[in-house]
Amino acid sequence: MGGDGIVLDYNNMLAPRLGGGHGIDPARLDAMAERFRAAHADAQERRRSGELxxxxxxxxxxxxxxxxxxxxxxxxxxxxxxxxxxxxxxxxxxxxxxxxxxxxxxxxxxxxxxxxxxxxxxxxxxxxxxxxxxxxxxxxxxxxxxxxxxxxxxxxxxxxxxxxxxxxxxxxxxxxxxxxxxxxxxxxxxxxxxxxxxxxxxxxxxxxxxxxxxxxxxxxxxxxxxxxxxxGLLAGAAEMRERCDTDDLHRNPAALFGTLQYLADTEKHANVQVMMPYSDPLKDVADWFRQLWAESLGKQKSRDGDDIFVGPTPVKALGTTDQHSQVQEYVEGPFDKTITFLAVREPAVDLDIPKLHAELGELGYLGGHTLNELLNTERLATEAALAKRGRMNMTIELPRVDARSLGGLLMLLEIATVYAGHLYGIDPMDQPGVELGKQLTYGIMGRQGYDEFKQEWEGREPKRDEWIIR
The missing domain is CATH 3.40.50.10490 (Glucose-6-phosphate isomerase like protein; domain 1)
Structure with a gap:
């Protein structure tokens, strides 16, 4: 979905593209429409109350x-x-x-x-x-x-x-x-x-x-x-906010992202969610997203106070770099992941690959192309390899890397996080696990002292010397 702006292609999240019993049944996504309306209504109410x-x-x-x-x-x-x-x-x-x-x-x-x-x-x-x-x-x-x-x-x-x-x-x-x-x-x-x-x-x-x-x-x-x-940043964010101001699941890109990732986790056991930009300028968006997704959705307690221990694990990767370090595991390892590619439709710069060593098949095929052609070809090849092996993936394509597009992408992911939090039944805005670490740090540094805490902690039973390799 999209147009002249940000495009979300989620074909490869769905069972008809993947086959073999993998992926999300489109009918199951359709069935989430009512639950999403409730999630959207809740987000709108919390927005009006000033919570969001x-x-x-x-x-x-x-x-x-x-x-x-x-x-x-x-x-x-x-x-x-x-x-x-x-x-x-x-x-x-x-x-x-x-x-x-x-x-x-x-x-x-x-x-x-x-x-x-x-x-x-x-x-x-x-x-x-x-x-x-x-x-x-x-x-x-x-x-x-x-x-x-x-x-x-x-x-x-x-x-x-x-x-x-x-x-x-x-x-x-x-x-x-x-x-x-x-x-x-x-x-x-x-x-x-x-x-x-x-x-x-x-x-x-x-x-x-x-x-x-x-x-x-x-x-x-x-x-x-x-x-x-x-x-431009704020204008792009405002445009995406307006685009997501609908309770129609199939017209709301943040809703589709959040709902598909939720279904992948809770119904397809894909609790590792990888963001993989095929763009060096966007590589740190994946790092920013890791905190957003992990700190918002990884929770022990539901909004009703029950123990539920939920939350996907976000991972960052970079194309093409991590085709040579992570993709082997993504393609042939366990079916516990989704991959979200970030792509750019109109790159700001390109470099021609010279036609040298044409007599050598291992090099000759590269000449006459550009580095952006190679980058995008490798992304498409990775998408296809994942889909052929039944691995869920989707692509968020920006028209270009500029302030307006980036503002829209950041807002999309923030709104998606709020929707996903509702589906999980947790509050995506708090962070009690982080606060516990802060309290312990304050107590150790401010009162007890590092050496005393270290001695007390390391002296807890059971602790045996044979469990330490020196």
Missing amino acids: GFYALPDDVETVKSIRQFAEGVGQTFSTIVVLGIGGSALGTIALRTALLHPFWNELGDEEREFFPRLYVLDNVDPATIAPFLDRLDIRRTLFLVVSKSGGTAETMSQYLIIRQRLQAELDDGYVRHLLFITDPKKGVLREIATAEGIATLPIPPSVGGRFSVLSAVGLLPAAMVGIDIT
């Missing part, structure tokens, strides 16, 4: 205005932007950067970047990376975007404390202009610090969770500062 704040992000004119003012004013006095964040505070920005900037953006000279700043995202706390990065960074020309809705994210705040100390040592009171906090509009540690010290801020709406925040200031501010078309 990501739906409203394309309409947040005031935040976009503030972003533009900062990005086009003070923001352009910096040569480097560094995002401090993790999970939903980082993955969306990384996906935007990879998709919409030159692949070697940070290596380009000032003129080649049209004097927009370089953009880095620190999304982990391993000092093996952070220490050498900070050692080579000119912090006098760097703006640090500290992204944490709660202001209590241990990884992000540890980064912030290190950066702040260095800024104050280098710039004294001038540190303030090198920080901008993206956080809750009213509460949290970052909000308190910003209010007390006059640090610039932008809000994350309270009803927008981290993994749904890419089209908020979390993703839009760094994008705007490096010249990405945020108006």
